[in-house]
Amino acid sequence: MARKAVKKPAKKTARKARKPVKKAARKAARKLARKAKAPARKAAAKKAVKRSVNKAAPKKAAAKKAAKRSVKKAAKKTAAKRARSAAPLLAPARASTAKPRTLYDKIWDDHLVHEAADGTCLLYIDRHLVHEVTSPQAFEGLRLTGRKVRHPEKTLAVVDHNVPTTDRRHGIAEEESRIQVETLARNAQDFGIRYFNELDKRQGIVHVVGPEQGFTLPGTTIVCGDSHTSTHGAFGALAHGIGTSEVEHVLATQTLIQKKAKNMLVQVDGKLPAHSTAKDIILAVIGEIGTAGGTGSVIEFAGEAIRDLSMEGRMTVCNMTIEGGARAGMIAPDEKAYAYLKGRPMAPRGKLWDAARRHWDGLRTDAGAHFDRVVTLDAAALPPIVSWGTSPEDVMAITAVIPNPDDITDLGKRQSKWRALDYMGLKPGMRLTDVPLDVVWIGSCTNGRIEDLRAVAEMVKGKTKADNLAYVMVVPGSGLVKEQAEAEGLHHIFRAAGFEWREPGCSMCLGMNPDQLTPGQRCASTSNRNFEGRQGYKGRTHLVSPQMAAAAAIAGRFVDIRKLS
Amino acid sequence: MQKFDVLTGVAAPLNIVNIDTDMIIPKQFLKTIKRTGLGKSLFYEMRYTPEGAEIADFVLNQPAWRKAEILVAGDNFGCGSSREHAPWALLDFGIRCVIATSFADIFYNNAFKNGILPIVVSPDDLAKLMDDAGRGANATLTIDLPNQEIRGPDGGVVKFEIDPFRKHCLLNGLDDIGLTMEKAKSISAYEKKAAQSRPWA
Numbered sequence: 001m002a003r004k005a006v007k008k009p010a011k012k013t014a015r016k017a018r019k020p021v022k023k024a025a026r027k028a029a030r031k032l033a034r035k036a037k038a039p040a041r042k043a044a045a046k047k048a049v050k051r052s053v054n055k056a057a058p059k060k061a062a063a064k065k066a067a068k069r070s071v072k073k074a075a076k077k078t079a080a081k082r083a084r085s086a087a088p089l090l091a092p093a094r095a096s097t098a099k100p101r102t103l104y105d106k107i108w109d110d111h112l113v114h115e116a117a118d119g120t121c122l123l124y125i126d127r128h129l130v131h132e133v134t135s136p137q138a139f140e141g142l143r144l145t146g147r148k149v150r151h152p153e154k155t156l157a158v159v160d161h162n163v164p165t166t167d168r169r170h171g172i173a174e175e176e177s178r179i180q181v182e183t184l185a186r187n188a189q190d191f192g193i194r195y196f197n198e199l200d201k202r203q204g205i206v207h208v209v210g211p212e213q214g215f216t217l218p219g220t221t222i223v224c225g226d227s228h229t230s231t232h233g234a235f236g237a238l239a240h241g242i243g244t245s246e247v248e249h250v251l252a253t254q255t256l257i258q259k260k261a262k263n264m265l266v267q268v269d270g271k272l273p274a275h276s277t278a279k280d281i282i283l284a285v286i287g288e289i290g291t292a293g294g295t296g297s298v299i300e301f302a303g304e305a306i307r308d309l310s311m312e313g314r315m316t317v318c319n320m321t322i323e324g325g326a327r328a329g330m331i332a333p334d335e336k337a338y339a340y341l342k343g344r345p346m347a348p349r350g351k352l353w354d355a356a357r358r359h360w361d362g363l364r365t366d367a368g369a370h371f372d373r374v375v376t377l378d379a380a381a382l383p384p385i386v387s388w389g390t391s392p393e394d395v396m397a398i399t400a401v402i403p404n405p406d407d408i409t410d411l412g413k414r415q416s417k418w419r420a421l422d423y424m425g426l427k428p429g430m431r432l433t434d435v436p437l438d439v440v441w442i443g444s445c446t447n448g449r450i451e452d453l454r455a456v457a458e459m460v461k462g463k464t465k466a467d468n469l470a471y472v473m474v475v476p477g478s479g480l481v482k483e484q485a486e487a488e489g490l491h492h493i494f495r496a497a498g499f500e501w502r503e504p505g506c507s508m509c510l511g512m513n514p515d516q517l518t519p520g521q522r523c524a525s526t527s528n529r530n531f532e533g534r535q536g537y538k539g540r541t542h543l544v545s546p547q548m549a550a551a552a553a554i555a556g557r558f559v560d561i562r563k564l565s
Numbered sequence: 566m567q568k569f570d571v572l573t574g575v576a577a578p579l580n581i582v583n584i585d586t587d588m589i590i591p592k593q594f595l596k597t598i599k600r601t602g603l604g605k606s607l608f609y610e611m612r613y614t615p616e617g618a619e620i621a622d623f624v625l626n627q628p629a630w631r632k633a634e635i636l637v638a639g640d641n642f643g644c645g646s647s648r649e650h651a652p653w654a655l656l657d658f659g660i661r662c663v664i665a666t667s668f669a670d671i672f673y674n675n676a677f678k679n680g681i682l683p684i685v686v687s688p689d690d691l692a693k694l695m696d697d698a699g700r701g702a703n704a705t706l707t708i709d710l711p712n713q714e715i716r717g718p719d720g721g722v723v724k725f726e727i728d729p730f731r732k733h734c735l736l737n738g739l740d741d742i743g744l745t746m747e748k749a750k751s752i753s754a755y756e757k758k759a760a761q762s763r764p765w766a
Contacts, residue, residue, distance in 0.1 A: 110763070113755040114748050120730040122748060124755055126766045134648065136598035147742070150752075162596065176596035183598050220766050227647040227671060241647035241671050245678035245741070253745045255752055259728070291583055292641035292667050325644065327670050348765035356765040391583045410688075412639040416582045510646075512592045519615070531587040531645060533610050 100366030102263045103332055104298045107238040107363065111221050113255055123258045125250050126220035127237075129206045130157040130193065132184040133512070134225030138248035139187040150254045152192040156215050159184055160205045161512045163198045165475050165502035172198070177513065191251075204478020204504040207231040207319065207445035211311070212480055214344025218333035218360040223250055228445045228528065230321045234314035235341065236333030236363055238298070241322065261327045264297035265371040268305040270380030275561045277455075278313030279447060279526070279545035281305065281377065282320040283385040287395040289375060294326025297373065300365060301331050305379030311340040312451035319446045320528050323392035332364040384561055386432050387530050387543040389420035394530070396432075398548070398560050404428035423532055424540050425520070432542070432558045439523040440465075440472040440553040441535070442546060443502075444509040447526035448477030450484050452546040457490040459550035459564075465498040466556025472499040473515065475507040499553065511536050524552040567680035568738035572661055573707040574634030577624045578698035584638055585645035586672065590654040603650055604657030625658075629701025635708065636663045637691070637698040642683075643672025652679040662708050664715070666691050677731050678741065682710060690723045697721075710736060 101109070114122040135157070142149070149155065162177035172178040181198065188195035196203040202213065207228050210216040218236035223229060225247040232239035242256065250256055266285055286293070299321050306314065314331050321329025331337075338357060341347045348356050383397040394417070396402070405417035405428070421427065426435070442448075442456055453476065465472045474494050476482040482504055485491055491501045508515040509527035517523055517539025526549050530541040544552070551561045594606045612623050619626045625633060636655070642665040643651060652675045655663070662682045676683045686694065697704050697717045704718035710732065715723040734741070745752075759766065 114751045116730065118729050120728075122745060122751070124752070124759065133595050137600050137649075140598070145742075180596050180598060217766065219763070225647055225649075227645065229647075243647055243649035243652075243671060243675035243678060245649060246674065249742050249745065252742050253749075253752060254756075255745060257741055257745065291644055292669070295641070295667055295670060325641065325669060352765045356763075359763065391585075393583075410582075412580045413582050415580065416639065419581065510587075510592050512595060529585075529587070529645060531585045533591055534587050537591075537610065537615065 100369040102365045102369045102371065103236060103300055103330055103363055104238065104261070104263055104328075105369070107219055107221065107236075108260060110219065111238070119259055121258050121260065122255045123221060125223050125254055125256055126154060127210070127215060127217075127222040128155040128247075128250050128254075129210055129215070129222065129224035129226070129229065130155060130184070130188075130247065131161060131206050131224070131226060132159045132180045133161045134244050135187065135247055136180065136183045137244050138225070138251060139183075139191065141245075141248040142191070142251060147252045149191045149193065149251045153194075154254060155193045155251070156210070156213070157184055157188045157193050157195040158203055158206050158209050159196070159198050160203070160209075160504075161506045161510065163203075163503070163505040164513050165473075165505050165507045165515055168198050168503060174514070201479035201483060204476070204481065205445045205448060205506055207315075208449060208477035208481060208504075211235065211315065211340070212344065212478060214341050214347030217341065217347065217356070218337060219356075219363050221256075223247075223256060227322045228319050230326070230329045231315050231319040231445055233318040233321065233328050233330035234311060235337045236330060236360065238328055238330065239318075240328040262297040262372040263370065264294060264299045264326065264373045265375070266299050266301050267374060267376045268301065268303040268379050269376065270303075270305055270378050271308065272305050272379045272382060273562070275547060275564075276379070276382045276384055277545040277547060278309050278316040279320075279543075280382050280385045281379065282317045282323075283387065283392070283395045283543060284377060284382055285375070286320065286324045286392050287385070288377070289324050291323060291391055291393045292325045294321065294324040297326050298328045298330065299324070299326045300371075301329060302365075303376075303379070305377075306331055307334070310451055311336055312449045315449070316446055316452075320392065323528060333360045384545065384548050386548065386558055387541075388424065388426060388432060389417065390423055390530055390532050390541075391416075391420065392528070392530060392543060394420060395543075398433065398558060399431075402426055402428050402430045402432070423538075425522070433560065434557070435522065436468050436557050437524050437542075437552055438468070438470050438521040439517060440469060440549050441475075441508045441515075441523055441525045441527065442473065442499075442549050442553075443475030443477065443507055444525075444527040445477065445506070446509075446528040447546050448475060448481065448504075450481050452526065453481070453485045453490050454488070455546045456550040457488075457493045459547060459561075460497045460499075460554060461493050463497055463554045465553050468556040469553065470521070472497070472553045473502060473508065474499050475502045475515075476504045478504045497553070508535050510534060511539075517541075524549045524558065566678070566734075566738045566740060569661065569680055569682050569710055569735040571707065571709050571711070572634060572682075573705050574661075575630060575632055575702050576635035576637050576664075576694070576698035576704075576706045577630040577633035578695045579624060579636060579638045580695055582639035583641045583644055586643060586648050586651040587645055589643070589651040590648065594654070595648055595650050597650075600649075600653050601657060603654035604659070607654040607658045607660075627701070629703075632659065632702075634659055634661050635698070635706055636660050637694050638663060638665045640666045642668050643676075644669040647671045647675075649675045649679070652676045652681050656681055664691070664694055677735065680735065680738065682708065682727075682735060684708070684715065684725045684727075686715075686723055686725060693717070693721065694723065 222239035227241035318329035517536030519538035
């Protein structure tokens with residue numbers, strides 16, 4: 001909702017705003033200091049990341065002190081910066097009377113249809129993405145009850161999970177997959193929903209397609225029957241995955257029954273070193289908070305390192321927020337987001353675009369807004385990260401050794417980590433740089449965008465894949481990503497290196513199509529989940545950045561890419 | 566949706582943290598366009614060999630727990646994918662209640678929509694319940710939703726919290742969509758207002 005602009009000198013607002021921010025920053029710093037003092041009861045996996053993050057400091061105590069200082073300093077700096085940048089954006093009339101709000105609070109308030117006395121809310125949904133796997137039963141439900149789709153124009157359907165990544169002009173061979181794809185086509189037609197089929201060049205992974213088409217917009221609520229819907233939060237949207245019953249609910253009512261989540265801030269200050277990426281940021285965050293660390297919260301990512309990321313990088317970060325258990329991840333919309341979206345087919349144009357921009361500018365978190373939890377990460381000390389286990393929280397620096405589960409006190413957790421090592425065919429104390437790989441897979445809604453493919457091409461140009469690898473597969477996130485990559489000649493680089501260049505889709509990220517690991521195969525993957533069997537029965541997945549995957553494709557094993565010339 | 570009131574049944578212990586939805590129901594079973602028939606594939610890779618034979622020591626393959634209706638599991642149950650096939654598979658197998666120290670958000674929602682009660686307990690209570698569940702058919706648990714308590718075989722009682730709206734829906738087997746449709750006026754009013762304030766959306 002556009003709020004009335006009240007004329008008031010910006011300076012005054014800024015002065016006013018600075019105070020509470022400082023207070024919040026001090027609170028965050030105090031929290032962090034308390035955390036640093038807490039006894040070391042964390043899992044060995046986390047320690048590994050932490051150890052290597054603090055590697056530069058000679059002693060642990062000194063490192064803690066330095067971290068505390070730099071956090072305080074960074075927090076102060078950020079606070080001042082935020083107060084400055086927020087000054088012209090604050091709605092002064094509101095700021096003086098109402099509580100400062102976060103980006104999440106504002107989008108929530110904008111979409112509240114109804115609130116019951118017990119806090120159960122009905123939230124309006126602006127955008128609904130639909131794919132073939134989680135929607136058939138929802139459409140069936142509508143048919144059984146004689147309900148209609150309330151707003152077909154707010155819904156976009158695309159096939160991605162089941163489609164083969166080989167030439168599909170002659171249809172889909174696998175019968176069940178074909179039926180599911182055909183079912184979506186029929187449902188889209190019957191209910192009047194826009195649909196990109198497997199031969200449409202706009203087809204691709206639903207979370208690549210949404211932003212690409214300008215369907216994804218800041219300040220909107222976006223849902224999809226897919227957990228990685230959190231991706232769209234990169235544009236300052238409130239976006240999250242839902243189950244099939246909720247898909248049906250949104251189709252029928254354009255709303256969702258929700259309770260408000262907590263606000264959590266992940267502040268990533270400092271500049272990312274060369275060879276560390278958005279993927280390393282989010283893997284390190286998950287390693288720090290754990291896969292249930294964000295449960296019940298919506299995470300806002302902020303700080304210099306986040307602002308410095310491209311939109312592709314921000315999407316990578318928000319995409320994997322779900323692996324940290326959070327309902328959604330989001331980043332304040334800014335010029336980068338606007339530049340990405342402007343002129344996209346489904347984005348507003350002309351005066352509507354200008355009005356939207358003004359509204360979006362006002363969505364940024366107010367100075368002094370309350371966060372229930374703050375986690376900070378120093379990007380400048382971030383090494384390339386690799387996962388070693390079967391949960392995205394099982395991560396370590398490329399130079400670290402695999403942790404010993406016996407260091408974990410909790411029985412269930414200890415057993416689970418031993419189970420993970422057994423599944424992965426690894427032992428405590430090993431280095432991942434010593435373990436040969438079998439497959440490298442590059443793609444997914446996490447890292448299947450043009451920037452990811454460019455990064456890979458740059459690292460492999462003029463080189464060839466290692467002999468010990470069965471194959472290296474590159475799967476673009478969408479038909480448009482594929483087209484762009486080919487216009488830039490990236491496919492020639494991949495093919496010359498001995499890589500396979502495929503058609504767009506989810507592919508081996510979850511292996512619902514024929515792209516799957518065979519039992520025991522070890523894969524460097526740019527995807528988002530290293531669960532047991534995720535990429536194929538008994539397959540072993542290591543989650544990495546596109547740059548690390550590219551280096552692994554050439555070396556046949558992981559390398560410390562910081563040491564590459 | 567099936568109502569949930571009081572359930573007395575065998576509880577199966579599955580003391581693994583981060584049981585993800587890929588474990589609960591692997592991808593090859595997501596190609597169905599129906600909600601039913603997934604029970605035989607529940608926990609497929611833990612339950613069967615690649616040739617399809619039962620793995621004898623997996624808990625749900627053991628005589629004492631083959632008819633389990635309650636699952637006692639480690640932290641962060643149901644993490645990962647949003648696939649509602651996970652609760653569909655649990656329900657089709659006969660599981661009506663899952664007890665853990667925490668659940669992933671989407672799974673938690675999905676469970677309620679299918680008449681499955683997910684209960685969050687403290688780590689201490691979980692340890693006790695895991696122990697009870699380990700005794701198999703000799704020790705049933707009673708899940709009393711109206712009184713919000715779990716009664717163990719030795720008279721132990723664990724109280725639990727549940728959102729009143731979700732409790733009401735479970736007790737009465739209410740369909741969410743029907744309830745929301747009753748608020749059609751509010752939705753229309755909101756849409757009218759939003760068309761003015763955010764016409765681009």
